[in-house]
Amino acid sequence: MPDPNFDKEADAFLVGFTGEQHQGHFVTLPIILALDVWEHAFILDYGAQGKAKYIDAFFKNLNWDVMEKRFAVTQ
Numbered sequence: 001m002p003d004p005n006f007d008k009e010a011d012a013f014l015v016g017f018t019g020e021q022h023q024g025h026f027v028t029l030p031i032i033l034a035l036d037v038w039e040h041a042f043i044l045d046y047g048a049q050g051k052a053k054y055i056d057a058f059f060k061n062l063n064w065d066v067m068e069k070r071f072a073v074t075q
Contacts, residue, residue, distance in 0.1 A: 032070045
């Protein structure tokens with residue numbers, strides 16, 4: 001099934017954001033990559049001011065082969 005969030009004409013993905021876990025969920029959408037930046041995701045490992053370090057570590061540890069497979073399913 002093609003990804004409803006990929007605009008083939010513009011050759012671009014539509015990016016989604018939700019500020020609350022109970023509003024604006026993406027349950028029906030194919031997820032290629034998700035990043036949780038709420039404090040509970042990083043505070044124990046990186047401290048209260050460690051969001052940037054957490055994000056850096058997140059991207060350094062991505063399995064890009066998995067991202068490619070998820071992307072291929074949307075095509």
